[in-house]
Amino acid sequence: MTILTIPTQPFNDQKPGTSGLRKKVPVFKQAHYLENFVQSIFDTIAAPQGATLTLGGDGRYYNLEAIQTILKMAAANGFGRVLVGRCGILSTPAASCVIRKYQTFGGIILSASHNPGGPDGDFGIKYNTQNGGPAPEKITEAIFANSKKISQYLEYQASDIALDEIGEFDLGGMVVQVIDPVTDYADLMASLFDFNAIRDLLSSGFRIKFDAMHAVNGPYAKEILVKRLGATENSVMNAVPLKDFGGGHPDPNLTYAHDLVEILYGDNAPDFGAASDGDGDRNMILGNHFFVTPSDSLAVLAANAKLVPGYASGIAGIARSMPTSAAADRVAAALGIPCFETPTGWKFFGNLMDAGKVTLCGEESFGTGSNHVREKDGLWAVLFWLNILAVKKQSVQEILMAHWAQYGRNVYSRHDYEGIASDAANGVMQHLHENLGAFSGQAFGRYTVKVADDFSYTDPVDSSVSSGQGVRILFTDGSRIVFRLSGTGTEGATLRIYLEAFEPDTKQHHLDAQVALAELITIALQISQLKDRTGRDTPTVIT
Ligand code: VG1
Ligand code: CO
Numbered sequence: 001m002t003i004l005t006i007p008t009q010p011f012n013d014q015k016p017g018t019s020g021l022r023k024k025v026p027v028f029k030q031a032h033y034l035e036n037f038v039q040s041i042f043d044t045i046a047a048p049q050g051a052t053l054t055l056g057g058d059g060r061y062y063n064l065e066a067i068q069t070i071l072k073m074a075a076a077n078g079f080g081r082v083l084v085g086r087c088g089i090l091s092t093p094a095a096s097c098v099i100r101k102y103q104t105f106g107g108i109i110l111s112a113s114h115n116p117g118g119p120d121g122d123f124g125i126k127y128n129t130q131n132g133g134p135a136p137e138k139i140t141e142a143i144f145a146n147s148k149k150i151s152q153y154l155e156y157q158a159s160d161i162a163l164d165e166i167g168e169f170d171l172g173g174m175v176v177q178v179i180d181p182v183t184d185y186a187d188l189m190a191s192l193f194d195f196n197a198i199r200d201l202l203s204s205g206f207r208i209k210f211d212a213m214h215a216v217n218g219p220y221a222k223e224i225l226v227k228r229l230g231a232t233e234n235s236v237m238n239a240v241p242l243k244d245f246g247g248g249h250p251d252p253n254l255t256y257a258h259d260l261v262e263i264l265y266g267d268n269a270p271d272f273g274a275a276s277d278g279d280g281d282r283n284m285i286l287g288n289h290f291f292v293t294p295s296d297s298l299a300v301l302a303a304n305a306k307l308v309p310g311y312a313s314g315i316a317g318i319a320r321s322m323p324t325s326a327a328a329d330r331v332a333a334a335l336g337i338p339c340f341e342t343p344t345g346w347k348f349f350g351n352l353m354d355a356g357k358v359t360l361c362g363e364e365s366f367g368t369g370s371n372h373v374r375e376k377d378g379l380w381a382v383l384f385w386l387n388i389l390a391v392k393k394q395s396v397q398e399i400l401m402a403h404w405a406q407y408g409r410n411v412y413s414r415h416d417y418e419g420i421a422s423d424a425a426n427g428v429m430q431h432l433h434e435n436l437g438a439f440s441g442q443a444f445g446r447y448t449v450k451v452a453d454d455f456s457y458t459d460p461v462d463s464s465v466s467s468g469q470g471v472r473i474l475f476t477d478g479s480r481i482v483f484r485l486s487g488t489g490t491e492g493a494t495l496r497i498y499l500e501a502f503e504p505d506t507k508q509h510h511l512d513a514q515v516a517l518a519e520l521i522t523i524a525l526q527i528s529q530l531k532d533r534t535g536r537d538t539p540t541v542i543t
Pocket of ligand 2: 092113114277278279280281282
């Protein structure tokens with residue numbers, strides 16, 4: 001029964017990014033590195049004595065070791081109970097669900113999401129507050145400030161707790177409660193969607209394929225899609241979570257989920273395909289030979305929300321991240337509800353949902369969710385789509401074509417340039433910043449710049465301001481190009497270029513986005529001087 005006070009020195013690089021602190025595993029394995037960050041969280045949140053914490057992760061390499069350390073630190077820091085997923089597993093939306101359902105003081109989620117895992121891969125940690133959502137910037141900034149002045153941390157000296165069985169264990173007076181990671185989440189899904197209708201759809205010959213990408217959602221998909229909804233066993237692929245995600249990149253997009261894409265674009269393709277990411281909060285939606293952009297997906301869910309029991313009484317509003325297309329704005333306008341534009345990252349949606357201003361939220365980066373939790377939610381989006389398909393009895397493509405015919409199409413694509421030298425990437429952004437004034441009013445081919453600025457957001461609930469959130473080049477016809485640097489990478493820099501054009505003409509709606517956006521793509525390369533500054537003009541990933 002000893003609490004150790006361990007002296008330590010600050011690291012200077014523990015600044016949380018878009019979604020928590022992400023570093024390579026060897027960085028996290030340095031002596032005191034994880035402990036310093038966890039103690040900085042505890043010092044910041046100042047939980048009352050005896051408080052309850054939720055704890056779990058996506059099962060990637062180093063997850064279990066980190067969980068054992070965090071349990072001992074929580075005991076030493078005065079927590080009374082920790083709800084931890086069996087074997088240390090909780091998907092990000094399931095963790096948010098558990099925090100809310102059991103009203104825990106907060107939660108620690110271990111994940112680097114869509115980043116690869118393994119001994120040389122990425123690891124990550126983030127803190128979620130009492131509402132179940134990612135800590136807002138003022139808390140992550142305070143954690144960073146504490147990490148720069150930390151001099152000691154507390155850890156209870158004990159042997160590891162067995163986490164592979166459900167039950168309660170004592171750790172120096174603190175209760176470690178090992179919970180089933182799936183049940184609470186699956187029950188929540190059953191309360192939102194018409195499981196009978198989806199079960200009927202799946203037994204009528206409608207075929208689905210869900211790719212868990214060897215990541216955390218495998219057991220969730222098996223329980224919900226196969227066990228509760230009657231999908232065939234082979235409807236779920238790569239369903240066993242692996243510590244290194246099978247060596248893959250657990251990012252559900254057309255590049256990294258190529259196995260699934262081949263199936264949906266192959267002979268005898270299923271009617272519906274979907275994938276989720278490392279920690280289960282992202283989703284990609286496919287139809288038979290058809291890809292739904294995440295921006296369009298949000299718009300379709302919003303337009304059809306009334307078909308789904310959990311949203312039958314209507315949605316209060318929609319929020320989307322700034323780079324996400326304005327497809328959802330058109331639906332909001334038609335429904336007569338507000339649409340909010342926030343910076344990139346789920347943490348900006350929490351206040352809007354807590355205040356009852358929005359029900360649905362989405363990001364172009366394959367993130368969709370609602371106020372049922374405070375994280376984006378991959379399987380939730382899949383079930384929402386299945387519920388709509390069960391009611392409308394149309395194909396995915398038919399639903400999209402009809403949607404575009406009604407609202408017009410926001411043609412959209414994101415081009416990622418990964419692994420650029422940081423100096424060169426910063427040079428591109430600096431060049432753009434310096435020329436914002438000069439771009440205004442300038443004509444490029446058939447496009448004329450209306451406004452060029454750096455996006456700044458004032459939270460309508462607490463008035464906090466977040467600036468420097470991405471360079472926007474807005475054209476007079478509503479088209480736009482956005483440039484921003486990723487805040488989730490662990491190597492060099494990733495420049496993201498977001499491209500959007502509005503196409504009202506139904507006759508053009510079949511066009512491939514890359515073809516429809518060709519001129520904007522050329523303009524983006526030209527005004528950013530990308531080739532000269534980075535030597536690159538071909539994206540690593542196109543979504
Ligand atoms: C990316 C996405 C962003 C998302 C974030 C976390 O951030 O662009 O929309 O919220 O990842 O996603 P960035 O800074 O690299 O562009 V993940 O699935 O942690 O859950
Ligand atoms: Co994720």
